[in-house]
Amino acid sequence: MFLIQEVMRLIGKGLEMDEVLREMLHLLSELLGLNRGRIVLKAPDDADYRIAYAYGLTREEIERGRYGRGEGITGRVIQDGHLVIVQDIDKEPLFLGRAVMRERLPQGVVSFIALPIRVDGRTVGALACHRIRHRERPLADDVTILRIMVTMISQLLTLNARVDQRTRALEEHNAMLAHELRSKRVRYGIIGTAPPLLRALAQIEQVSAATASVLLLGESGTGKELFARALHLAGPRRDKPFIKVNCAAIPESLFESELFGHERGAFTGAVAARAGWFEQAKDGTIFLDEIGEMPPVLQSKLLRVLQEGTVVRLGGTREIKVDMRLVAATNRDLAADVGRGSFREDLFYRLNVIPIHLPALAERREDIPDLIAHVLARANQENQRNVTLTAEAIRHLARQSWPGNVRQLANAIERLVLLAGKAELGLDDVAASLRERGPEVAPARATAAPEPAYRPYLRVGSHGPEELRQALARAGGNKSRAAQILGLTERQFAYRWRKLGLGDPAA
Numbered sequence: 076m077f078l079i080q081e082v083m084r085l086i087g088k089g090l091e092m093d094e095v096l097r098e099m100l101h102l103l104s105e106l107l108g109l110n111r112g113r114i115v116l117k118a119p120d121d122a123d124y125r126i127a128y129a130y131g132l133t134r135e136e137i138e139r140g141r142y143g144r145g146e147g148i149t150g151r152v153i154q155d156g157h158l159v160i161v162q163d164i165d166k167e168p169l170f171l172g173r174a175v176m177r178e179r180l181p182q183g184v185v186s187f188i189a190l191p192i193r194v195d196g197r198t199v200g201a202l203a204c205h206r207i208r209h210r211e212r213p214l215a216d217d218v219t220i221l222r223i224m225v226t227m228i229s230q231l232l233t234l235n236a237r238v239d240q241r242t243r244a245l246e247e248h249n250a251m252l253a254h255e256l257r258s259k260r261v262r263y264g265i266i267g268t269a270p271p272l273l274r275a276l277a278q279i280e281q282v283s284a285a286t287a288s289v290l291l292l293g294e295s296g297t298g299k300e301l302f303a304r305a306l307h308l309a310g311p312r313r314d315k316p317f318i319k320v321n322c323a324a325i326p327e328s329l330f331e332s333e334l335f336g337h338e339r340g341a342f343t344g345a346v347a348a349r350a351g352w353f354e355q356a357k358d359g360t361i362f363l364d365e366i367g368e369m370p371p372v373l374q375s376k377l378l379r380v381l382q383e384g385t386v387v388r389l390g391g392t393r394e395i396k397v398d399m400r401l402v403a404a405t406n407r408d409l410a411a412d413v414g415r416g417s418f419r420e421d422l423f424y425r426l427n428v429i430p431i432h433l434p435a436l437a438e439r440r441e442d443i444p445d446l447i448a449h450v451l452a453r454a455n456q457e458n459q460r461n462v463t464l465t466a467e468a469i470r471h472l473a474r475q476s477w478p479g480n481v482r483q484l485a486n487a488i489e490r491l492v493l494l495a496g497k498a499e500l501g502l503d504d505v506a507a508s509l510r511e512r513g514p515e516v517a518p519a520r521a522t523a524a525p526e527p528a529y530r531p532y533l534r535v536g537s538h539g540p541e542e543l544r545q546a547l548a549r550a551g552g553n554k555s556r557a558a559q560i561l562g563l564t565e566r567q568f569a570y571r572w573r574k575l576g577l578g579d580p581a582a
Contacts, residue, residue: 078106078220082227092235093128099224100130100204109204109217111175113140114192114228115149116200124153124200132174140174147171149201152189156198160218161187162208175205184208188218190225194232202228263305265298266449267442271434275302278431283309288381290366290426291404293433294553296482299364299404302433306402307360315359318352323365330373332389335380341390353386356399366426367407367418374419381425401426408552435556436480443473443484450485454492462495467502475509540575543568 081102085095100112113129118141126132126140142150148170152159161167163184165177170187189203202225206217265276282289283306291299300319307317325333332341336351352361363369369377380386381401385394403426412418436443447469455461464472477483491500491508538561546568550556558568 078102079223082224086227086231092231095231096128096228097130099227100128103204103220103224104130107212107217107220108210109188109206109221112202112204113137113174114200114202115140115142115153116192124150126174127200136174142173147173148187148189149203152191152201152203153198156191156193158191158218159189160214164205180205181207186214188221190218190221192225192228192232194229194236199232263308264301265305266445267439268445269434269439269442271438272442275431275433276305278429279306280309282306282429282431284311285429286400287428288401288403288426289429289431290409291402291431291433293404293406294435294478294480294551294556295406296480297433297435298481299433300362302431303360303362303364303402303404307362307400310360310400312359312400316356317360317362318356319362319364320352321364323368327370330370331376334373335376335386335388336391336395337389338391341388345390348388351386351388353380353397353399354395356397358398360400360402363401363403365405366403367405367409367412371417371419374422378419378422378425381422406551411552436477436484437559440473444469446481446484447472447488450488451492454489458492460492460495461498462492463499464491464505465499465501468500468505471502471505538563538571540577543572543575543577 082095082099085098096114100114103109103112111129111131113126113132115124116127118125123141123143125142126137129137129140132140142153144150145154148159148161148167151169161170164170164172164180164187165184167187184207186206186208187203188206189201191198192200192202202221204221206214210217263276265272279302289303289306291302293299303319304317307313320334322330332345332349332351334351334353336349336354337345339345339348380397383394384397386397387394409418409423409427413420413423447464451462451464472484472487479486487509491505494508495504542561543557546557546560547554549560554568555565558565561568563571
């Protein structure tokens with residue numbers, strides 16, 4: 076009973092099947108004297124059966140323990156599915172003694188007991204052990220215990236097979252989902268599998284069917300246009316126009332005409348009426364990149380378009396109905412601009428209905444090798460080249476700091492392809508090219524002096540107010556980047572900011 080309780084305790088602890096079976100054989104030997112126990116199962120690589128688990132056998136003995144169906148006592152038990160008790164192994168001609176040589180066994184009469192292990196009505200292996208024949212405990216008692224152990228082994232094998240089957244099914248399902256996700260990203264032109272990127276993509280797809288405005292936030296070069304197009308392609312407007320407007324690239328004098336259109340004669344050179352970008356985006360999506368650069372006088376007109384769904388062309392009086400989905404993007408801290416009075420508060424809240432943060436390349440560093448491969452293939456195709464990078468070169472690029480994010484990385488790869496003097500570029504070639512670009516690519520963190528295993532303790536007054544302000548300005552209002560510049564966590568940066576009475580750094 077103690078043996079059974081111990082085995083059940085091991086099973087209840089949720090240990091691996093291997094641990095439970097080996098300990099079971101150990102307890103059979105130590106508590107009952109059923110020595111050199113072994114569990115024989117089908118070999119995965121051939122038709123034979125082999126000793127899969129054992130106690131009291133050497134590695135060589137386990138290796139010798141291979142049996143075909145019907146071969147020896149063990150093979151006969153597996154073939155016929157019946158218990159076999161050999162009272163004296165020296166007098167049994169079918170006993171092979173293959174695994175354990177006779178001279179390694181005790182003097183005197185040694186018995187051998189083998190029981191079939193059955194799963195779902197078929198024999199899949201055998202449990203066998205040696206026993207000194209002359210024992211005070213009846214043989215029938217040992218056989219009863221062994222039958223119980225065989226039942227437990229059968230149940231463990233069944234559960235393990237079901238868990239393996241379920242695990243394989245989950246792995247196949249996950250592989251299918253990953254393939255589908257990769258297909259979506261390829262369709263959108265978005266490369267990478269980093270969690271921050273996938274979260275942003277999931278948010279895009281989650282709100283794709285809505286009509287509310289979306290504000291894409293993130294550093295320059297993080298792929299705002301790609302995400303805006305992904306939002307368009309994922310939604311019901313996918314077959315309608317996708318109009319992209321870079322607010323920073325339009326002269327202020329032409330801004331109103333470009334966005335809202337103009338009538339003939341509205342200004343010198345307006346020889347014909349022209350529909351603006353909002354009209355051209357009818358039933359589709361209009362993407363306003365760098366929305367923070369929009370002149371203040373036009374911010375009120377944009378707000379009116381969003382509120383009323385109509386535009387009035389420059390030089391016109393007729394209101395034109397427009398139905399479009401607005402996606403805006405900026406690398407500025409619009410909330411801070413609102414506080415400074417350079418951006419309308421009501422327009423900010425109108426745009427900021429669904430804010431989505433796009434991760435910087437520093438937040439998805441594991442995606443850099445895939446991005447390099449993608450850009451390299453595209454650059455080779457566009458320029459009729461066949462340039463490759465060694466694994467060391469790719470690792471070196473992945474270790475660099477890319478403040479310009481994906482755009483800067485893509486430019487560096489295209490430069491490598493165009494200026495390559497040979498088919499394969501190594502570490503030295505890549506390092507030389509980066510040095511020629513100057514300080515815009517910061518050296519890799521890994522190439523600097525090794526960092527301590529822990530963050531050093533810093534007092535609350537370790538950084539003054541001016542130092543904090545300068546870091547935030549250098550980071551373009553991004554608190555995470557500002558904290559990195561100063562060697563702080565974002566929480567430490569925010570705490571110091573408030574402690575010095577500078578207000579909320581997000582404001």
